[in-house]
Amino acid sequence: MRQFIVLGHDAPTTADFSLENLSGAGRLDVLCRCVGAAVFLSHGIREAVRVHLVLDDAYTLRFDSDTLRRLYPDERTIAARIRDALDQREDAIGHQPAEVSPGMELYRFGFESTLDAVADDGTVVQLHAEGTPLPEASTPSDPVFVLSDHEDFTAREAELLTGRADQRLRVGPETLHADQTITVAHNWLDTAGYSEY
């Protein structure tokens, strides 16, 4: 399995945002592109991928590629599904998620609990300017990539991640958008012949 945790620092936590202005809704456009980059291939959905969108450190929306239905790669469609999920946020209680639609679950917790929940099941990867360049790195088993939206990690997030990270990787000399980084990570694993199923 490949997993991606994406931190949406200003992301909405209620359903009252407009689909006509996603960049104005805490840069939800970036988060939607991250979901698309993580789960879609040209004519299908990748197997064994999970995306965890952390919304303002209050909720985490999990997408499981193996059970997702009726999702399409355009930003607006993905944003509409996120809005539908947030509409059911009252059903997320403690560690019981709201099952908002096939392959999507909304949890009432933020980054630390999300990281705790997945860290033992895989290799937590920290993307870092001083990490090993991808072409020189060994491919991790069951990687968990942790990415931030348009903002940097906060000091607290960076500290948590450093404490949990099993591997530090460098994606490239240029600083990419989170969704672009996901695409590069997938291609790196694809090309290295990584097979998780």
Next chain:
Amino acid sequence: MRQFIVLGHDAPTTADFSLENLSGAGRLDVLCRCVGAAVFLSHGIREAVRVHLVLDDAYTLRFDSDTLRRLYPDERTIAARIRDALDQREDAIGHQPAEVSPGMELYRFGFESTLDAVADDGTVVQLHAEGTPLPEASTPSDPVFVLSDHEDFTAREAELLTGRADQRLRVGPETLHADQTITVAHNWLDTAGYSEY
């Protein structure tokens, strides 16, 4: 310079489409993501990139990263700029483009003329399942990548491209969306230390 020609087979050629349904407008969402993947870095615009969106083989909209202004990476903003450009399509006459806004020019010609216009200035790259895998290939100078939207190349397009191609490359074992392919191509060139300026 890095150039990307993207063929939008069903793309609109008039401005009467809705920004609320980009995937229904000839999969304009894919083309918008291609523009975003080509020109944007996390906090800025790449230097020396040109994107040529071929719209239904009737018009070609050229984006020049060095002179682009007020463009943002969300699909809706890019689509709005494409719509503004098509609103001025009557000003594109012969090989004289309509200069629709800084860094954007609309030409009244399709794929063959676009390929003719750029082929002599760079290395035309054909992406092909039997091409050389990226990690094993030498990096082309002034590459011109030619990509198709959600549909395959037509027989005529494939023939034109094969006749013009200087290099055949394979992006990966998985078939990616055109925008994902652009992201991978950029990263490959970035990582190989390619410098064009």
